[in-house]
Amino acid sequence: GFRTTLMKDSLIHWQDSEYVAVFHRGRYFRLWLYHAGRMLSPREIEQQIQRIMDNPSPPVPGEAKLGALTAGDRIPWAQARKEFFSSGVNKRSLDCIEKAAFFVTLDDDEQGMRGDDPAGNLDRYAKSLLHGKCYDRWFDKSFTVVVYKNGKNGLSAEHSWADAPIMAHVWEYVMTTDSFQLGYTEEGHCKGDVASSLPPPTRLTWDIPAECQERIERSLAVAQALADDVDFHVLPIQEFGKGAIKKCKISPDAFIQIALQLAYYRNRGTFSLTYEASMTRLFREGRTETVRSCTSESCAFIRALEGGESKEACRHLFRTAAEKHQHLYRMAMTGGGIDRHLFCLYIVSKYLGEESPFLNKVLSETWRLSTSQTPLQQVELFDFVNHPEYTTCGGGFGPVADDGYGVSYIIIGENMINLHISCKHSCPQTDSHKFGADIKKALEDLLELMSPEKPDPSKAELNHSKKSKKDL
Known part of the structure; x- marks a missing residue:
C-alpha cells in the first residue's frame, strides 16, 4: 500500500495480513480470511461474500465515491488524508483498507465476450479492469481483484511495487488452482464445508464531512476526464502465432517488435522512439530495462520494404534488424542497457546540484510507442492445447505519451497472439482500432x-533449367 505524506508517496510493506477489504455497492467491508487459527475454505469465503452481497445497508454520505481520492492527483489526496483521515473512525477504516492483503471489488456490471458485439465487449471489459468507474478500485493498493456480476474477473494492479510478470505469475497460479484443483459443485458453489460459527464481515465506518465530499468529487472529476480519454482496444489474432513465426526462423519477440515498427510507420508516416520493457530478474531486486527497439536496422528494413525493393534485399534487411533486436534484448537483460544507467546519472546530478544539458535532453524525449510482452506459462501449470477454454486475454496499460500508443501483447500457445492497444481520444492522430488493423496487416x-x-510442381523444370545455367 501507499502512505501519502505531503512530501512524497512511500511504499509500505506489511509483514502479513489476515483479511481483505471488499467494496460492494458503495460500501466497504473487512473480510477476515482466518477463523480459529485456520484459513477459511473457499466455500466459507463464498458464504462471507454472499453475506456482503445480501447486506442491504446503504453507503453513508461520501462513502460510495471515496476511492476516487486514490484516482485523482496525489497532492489533494495527501491534504485530504491529513485533514480528514488522520484520527478517529476515518483513520481506523483507512488503516483497515491499507493493511488489507489486497482490495476486492464486487462489481455490479457484467463483462466478457457476450451478446451481439463480442469485440466491443472485450474492449469494454479491458477498459473496466483498467479504471472502472474511477471510485470502485482502490488505486493505492498493490492490486484490486475485480469480480463481475456474471463471474468474469480480472485485476487492476498498481505498477510501482512490481512489474507485470509478477501479477501474471500470481494470477495464472490462482486461475489454475481454482479451475483444476479446487473446483465447483454442479450447483456452482465452491466445494467444501462451512463452519456455522463464522462472524459476518464487518462494515467499515466513516464520518465524511461536506468539505471532504467536495474534495472527493473534485478528485473524481479529474480521474473521470483521464479515464474517458483512454481509447482501449483488445485485438485477438487467431489466424497465426508463434508457430508460424518460428517457421520463418526469427525470434517471435523480434518479429512482433519489427511488425509494430512497420505498423507505426504506416500509421504515422514516421519513426518514433520506442520503449520495450525487458526484465532484469537475473539480478537480485532486478526490475526492468529498456530495449530501444526502433533501430537504424529496423528503419532501413521498413524503408526498403515500403520503397518496393526486391524480396531478397528486404529479407536480408529483416534478418539483420531481427538480429540487432535480439542483441539489444540480451544486453538489456544482462545489465548492458543504457536507460537505467542514464536515470541513475540523472539522480546523482540532482544530488550534486549539477546541470546536465545532455541528461535533460535525453530524459525529456517522449516514448510515442511504449510496448511490453506479458509472459505466459512461466510455470507449466496446465496445457493450452487440451484446455483452450482457459485462454487468457492477457492485460494492458495506458499510453505514456499524449500522442502515442501503448501496446501490450501476449503470445498464447502456437497459434494466438492477443494485443491490448491504447491511446488517447483527445489526440486526433491516434486511433486504437486503426492501429490494431495496421499491426495485424504488418504481421501478415x-x-x-x-x-x-x-x-510449385509446375515450376520445377524451370527452376532446374535455371540451376543448370548457373552451374555452367
Whole structure:
C-alpha cells in the first residue's frame, strides 16, 4: 500500500495480513480470511461474500465515491488524508483498507465476450479492469481483484511495487488452482464445508464531512476526464502465432517488435522512439530495462520494404534488424542497457546540484510507442492445447505519451497472439482500432515476406533449367 505524506508517496510493506477489504455497492467491508487459527475454505469465503452481497445497508454520505481520492492527483489526496483521515473512525477504516492483503471489488456490471458485439465487449471489459468507474478500485493498493456480476474477473494492479510478470505469475497460479484443483459443485458453489460459527464481515465506518465530499468529487472529476480519454482496444489474432513465426526462423519477440515498427510507420508516416520493457530478474531486486527497439536496422528494413525493393534485399534487411533486436534484448537483460544507467546519472546530478544539458535532453524525449510482452506459462501449470477454454486475454496499460500508443501483447500457445492497444481520444492522430488493423496487416505482410517458399510442381523444370545455367 501507499502512505501519502505531503512530501512524497512511500511504499509500505506489511509483514502479513489476515483479511481483505471488499467494496460492494458503495460500501466497504473487512473480510477476515482466518477463523480459529485456520484459513477459511473457499466455500466459507463464498458464504462471507454472499453475506456482503445480501447486506442491504446503504453507503453513508461520501462513502460510495471515496476511492476516487486514490484516482485523482496525489497532492489533494495527501491534504485530504491529513485533514480528514488522520484520527478517529476515518483513520481506523483507512488503516483497515491499507493493511488489507489486497482490495476486492464486487462489481455490479457484467463483462466478457457476450451478446451481439463480442469485440466491443472485450474492449469494454479491458477498459473496466483498467479504471472502472474511477471510485470502485482502490488505486493505492498493490492490486484490486475485480469480480463481475456474471463471474468474469480480472485485476487492476498498481505498477510501482512490481512489474507485470509478477501479477501474471500470481494470477495464472490462482486461475489454475481454482479451475483444476479446487473446483465447483454442479450447483456452482465452491466445494467444501462451512463452519456455522463464522462472524459476518464487518462494515467499515466513516464520518465524511461536506468539505471532504467536495474534495472527493473534485478528485473524481479529474480521474473521470483521464479515464474517458483512454481509447482501449483488445485485438485477438487467431489466424497465426508463434508457430508460424518460428517457421520463418526469427525470434517471435523480434518479429512482433519489427511488425509494430512497420505498423507505426504506416500509421504515422514516421519513426518514433520506442520503449520495450525487458526484465532484469537475473539480478537480485532486478526490475526492468529498456530495449530501444526502433533501430537504424529496423528503419532501413521498413524503408526498403515500403520503397518496393526486391524480396531478397528486404529479407536480408529483416534478418539483420531481427538480429540487432535480439542483441539489444540480451544486453538489456544482462545489465548492458543504457536507460537505467542514464536515470541513475540523472539522480546523482540532482544530488550534486549539477546541470546536465545532455541528461535533460535525453530524459525529456517522449516514448510515442511504449510496448511490453506479458509472459505466459512461466510455470507449466496446465496445457493450452487440451484446455483452450482457459485462454487468457492477457492485460494492458495506458499510453505514456499524449500522442502515442501503448501496446501490450501476449503470445498464447502456437497459434494466438492477443494485443491490448491504447491511446488517447483527445489526440486526433491516434486511433486504437486503426492501429490494431495496421499491426495485424504488418504481421501478415511480414509472414508472407519471410515464410519458407513452397515448391510449385509446375515450376520445377524451370527452376532446374535455371540451376543448370548457373552451374555452367
